[in-house]
Amino acid sequence: MNLDDFSDLIERPDGGIRRDAEERRERLIVPPGALGRLDELGEWLAAAQATVKVRAIEQPRVVLFAGDHGVASLDVSGRAAGTAHELVRAVLDGASPLAVLARSMNVPVRVVDAGLDCEPELLPAEVVRHRVRRGSGRIDVENALTVEETEAAVRLGMAIADEEADSGTDLVVLGDLSVGGTTPASTLIAALCGTDASVVTGRGGAGIDDLAWMRKCAAIRDALRRARPVLGDQLELLAAVGGADLAAMTGFLLQASVRRMPVILDGVVGAACALVAQRAAFRAPDWWLAGQVSGEPAQAKALDRMALNPLLDHGVHVGEGTGALLALPLVQAAAAFAAELPERPDPATSAASDDSDGEH
Numbered sequence: 001m002n003l004d005d006f007s008d009l010i011e012r013p014d015g016g017i018r019r020d021a022e023e024r025r026e027r028l029i030v031p032p033g034a035l036g037r038l039d040e041l042g043e044w045l046a047a048a049q050a051t052v053k054v055r056a057i058e059q060p061r062v063v064l065f066a067g068d069h070g071v072a073s074l075d076v077s078g079r080a081a082g083t084a085h086e087l088v089r090a091v092l093d094g095a096s097p098l099a100v101l102a103r104s105m106n107v108p109v110r111v112v113d114a115g116l117d118c119e120p121e122l123l124p125a126e127v128v129r130h131r132v133r134r135g136s137g138r139i140d141v142e143n144a145l146t147v148e149e150t151e152a153a154v155r156l157g158m159a160i161a162d163e164e165a166d167s168g169t170d171l172v173v174l175g176d177l178s179v180g181g182t183t184p185a186s187t188l189i190a191a192l193c194g195t196d197a198s199v200v201t202g203r204g205g206a207g208i209d210d211l212a213w214m215r216k217c218a219a220i221r222d223a224l225r226r227a228r229p230v231l232g233d234q235l236e237l238l239a240a241v242g243g244a245d246l247a248a249m250t251g252f253l254l255q256a257s258v259r260r261m262p263v264i265l266d267g268v269v270g271a272a273c274a275l276v277a278q279r280a281a282f283r284a285p286d287w288w289l290a291g292q293v294s295g296e297p298a299q300a301k302a303l304d305r306m307a308l309n310p311l312l313d314h315g316v317h318v319g320e321g322t323g324a325l326l327a328l329p330l331v332q333a334a335a336a337f338a339a340e341l342p343e344r345p346d347p348a349t350s351a352a353s354d355d356s357d358g359e360h
Contacts, residue, residue, distance in 0.1 A: 001151045001154065001155075001235060002235075003154070003234040003235060003250075003276075003277075003280035003281075004234075004280055004281075006254045006258065006277075006280050006281040006284070007280065007281045007282065007283075009258045009281070010254070010257045010258055010281045010284050010287075011260075011283065012047075012283045012286045013044070013047035013048045013050075013260075013286055013287065015047065017046055017047050017051065017052060018044070018046060020046075020052045021042065021043045021046035021047065021054075024343070025039055025042065025043065025338070027343040027344055028341045028342070028343055029341060029342055029343065029344050030337075030341055035334075035337060037311070037330075038330065038333060038334040038337055039334075041311075041331055041334035041335075042054055042334040042337055042338030043338070044289075045057075045262070045331070045334060045335050045338065046338060048260065048262050048287065050260075053338075053339055054334075054338035054339045055170070055335070055339065056332070056335050056336060056339060057170055057171050057335050059167075059168050059169050059171075060107050060169070060170065060171045060172070060328055061108055061109075061110060061169045061171075061172055061173070062098065062102055062107055062108070062109040062110065062172075062173045062321050062325060063110050063112065063160065063164065063172050063173070063175075063252070064088075064091065064098075064109065064110070064111045064112065064174075064175045064176060064177050064320065064321055065112050065157070065175075065176050065177070065245040065246075065249050065252070066084055066085075066087070066088050066111060066112065066113050066114060066115075066116050066127075066176070066177040066178065066245060067084060067113075067114045067115035067116060067135075067136060067176075067177075067178050067243050067244050067245030067246075068081065068082050068083075068084045068115060068116055068117035068118075068135040068136065068178065069135070069136050069139075069144070069178060069179065069180030069181055069183065069184060070135055070136055070137050070142075070144075070180070071138050071139050071140060071180050071183045071184065071219050071223075072179045072180030072183075073138065074138070074140070074215055074216075074219055075212055075215060076180065076183055076204075076208070076212055076215050076216035076219055077180045077182075077183075077204055077208065077212075078203075078208050078212075079179045080179070081117075081179060081180065082117040082118065082135065082179065083179050084116055084117070084177055085116050085117075085122055085123060087177040087178075087179070087320065088111055088113070088116065088177050089123065091109060091111055091177065091320065092111065092123070092124070092127070096318075096320060097318050097320065097322045098175065098318075098320040098321050098322045098325060101322060101326065102325060105325070105328065105329070107325065107328070110160075110164075111177065112127070112130050112156070112160055112248065113127050113128045113129075113130060113131045114130065114132055114153055114157075114243075114244040114245040114247070114248040115131065115132055115133055115134070115135060115136050115153070115243055115244025115245050116128070116131065116135070117134050117135030118134075130156050130160075131244075132145075132149050132152050132244040132247075132248070133145065133149050133244055136184075136242075136243035136244055136245075139183070139184055139187060139219070139226070139240070139241045139242075139243075140218075140219040140222035140226075141222070143226075143239050143240050143241075144184060144238070144239060144240065144241060144242050144243045144244075144246075145238070145239045145242065145243065145244060145247065146239060147235060147236065147239050149239070149244065149247075150235050150238050150239040150242070150247045151235060153238075153244045153245075153247035153248045153251065154235070154238070154247050154248065154250060154251035154254075155251060156248045156251065157247070157248035157249055157250060157251025157252035157253075157254075157255065158251040158254065158255035160248070160252055161251070161252045161253075161254075161255035161259060161261065162255060162259065164256075164261065165256070165261045170261070170262075171261070171262045171263070171264065171328075171331065172261060172262070172263045172264070173263075173264045173291070173321050173325045173328055174249065174252065174253070174264065174265055174266060174270050174321065174324065175266040175267070175270065175319065175320050175321020175322070175324060175325075176246075176249065176266070176267075176269040176270065176319065176320070176321075177319075177320055178245055178269060181243065181245065181246070181269045182202060182204045182267075182268050182269065182296060182298075183216055183220060183223070184223070184241050184242050184243050184246060184272070185246065185268045185269040185272035185273075186201060186202065186220050186268065186272070186296070186298040187200075187220050187223040187224055187227055187241045188227070188237065188238075188241060188242060188246070188272040188273075188275065188276060189268070189271065189272050189275055189298040189299075189301055189302045190224055190298065190301075191224055191227040191228060191231055191237065191241070192231070192275050192276070192279060192302075192305070193301050193302070193305055195301065196221070197217045197218075197220040197221035197224060199297065199301070200220065200297055200298035200301060201213060201216050201217040201220055201297070201298075202268065202295065202296035202297050202298060202299075203295075203296075204216075204296075223240075223241045226240050226241060227240055227241045234250075234276050234279055234280050238250060238276060242276075245269075246269065246272065246273050246276075249269070249270060249273040250276045250277050253274055253277040253284065254277050254280060254281060254284060256287065257281065257284040257286075257287040260287070262287055262288070262289065263287060263288045264288070264289045264290075264291045264311075264324040264325075264327055264328065264331065265289065265290050265291055265308070265324060266291055266294070266319070266320075266321045266322070266323055266324035267292075267294035267296060267299060267317070267319050267323065268294055268296035268298050268299040268302070269319075270324075271290075271298070271299045271302035271303055271306075272298070272302060274288060274302065274306060274308075275302045275305060275306065278305075285306045285307070285308060288306075288308065289308070289311060289327070289331065290303050290308040290309065290310040290311065291310065291311055291323050291324030291325075291326070291327035291328075292310050292311065292312040292313065292314065292316060292323030292324060292326065292327060293312070293313040293323075294316075294317050294319075294323060295315070295317045296317075311327040311330055311331075312326055312327050312330070314326065
């Protein structure tokens with residue numbers, strides 16, 4: 001498998017349609033610029049859907065990839081190592097912020113176990129049946145995955161993207177359920193952006209104290225030494241310092257772009273996978289939106305590199321795709337405005353109509 005092959009498979013959203021949508025926007029009864037960022041979103045949707053008259057987002061879906069990371073054993077996370085299955089259970093039971101929000105918005109949620117470190121019997125079969133391996137390696141001293149496992153995880157993500165596209169999903173809110181996941185994510189971003197560990201090390205979704213932050217920074221620094229020699233090969237990079245969930249998300253993002261299925265990204269883990277995917281296929285980011293500012297310095301670095309401007313900055317950093325899901329109503333509003341706002345009457349038509357009225 002060579003991820004660079006995706007570069008030939010992914011096309012940009014239709015630029016001609018976008019120009020036509022921009023011209024149509026000029027004719028709407030609401031003055032240009034009055035809808036702010038929603039104008040730009042409407043035009044982006046028109047290009048993505050390849051139609052000037054934007055269709056409503058009717059079948060959005062939250063897709064969450066789950067995994068545990070061996071580096072969490074260094075106490076670099078606000079949660080105990082090997083407990084990501086508890087995050088999954090909270091989502092399935094409807095008790096997490098993401099689950100509450102998805103229920104209120106009537107958006108279905110799909111959870112995919114790519115690399116949880118728990119007994120499969122703890123979770124439903126449809127969640128665990130895709131698992132590539134149990135947990136990912138401690139990236140400061142060993143590879144997260146073998147190359148074969150990495151390829152299997154990427155193919156898993158691709159298969160999930162195909163399943164969603166085939167089932168009629170018209171937009172995906174992408175998130176992760178991981179313990180220790182921000183450490184490999186920050187490592188990938190630091191490696192691809194050429195920065196050092198201290199620049200990308202954040203506090204994670206669960207929050208950590210200063211001592212844990214220093215341990216995390218040291219782990220990223222050590223992992224970076226292992227990442228740099230394999231920077232030229234995305235699969236090798238994901239194997240060295242990624243994880244099963246990150247590799248699967250990368251495959252999902254690439255195949256979603258092939259299938260012309262828009263994606264809203266959530267936090268630093270999604271941003272890291274997006275950056276790896278961009279390295280493989282430079283047109284792929286044209287299919288993605290950044291849902292929110294997560295507060296992680298590595299996320300800001302990655303989004304800047306991809307020229308993605310987050311839709312929201314509400315200080316939400318619980319992860320799980322929550323911030324990205326909060327951005328979904330904005331995208332749906334943009335679609336509704338673009339589809340349903342009437343155009344101004346054409347002056348020539350109006351004058352002709354007035355003349356005709358005067359003859360009677």
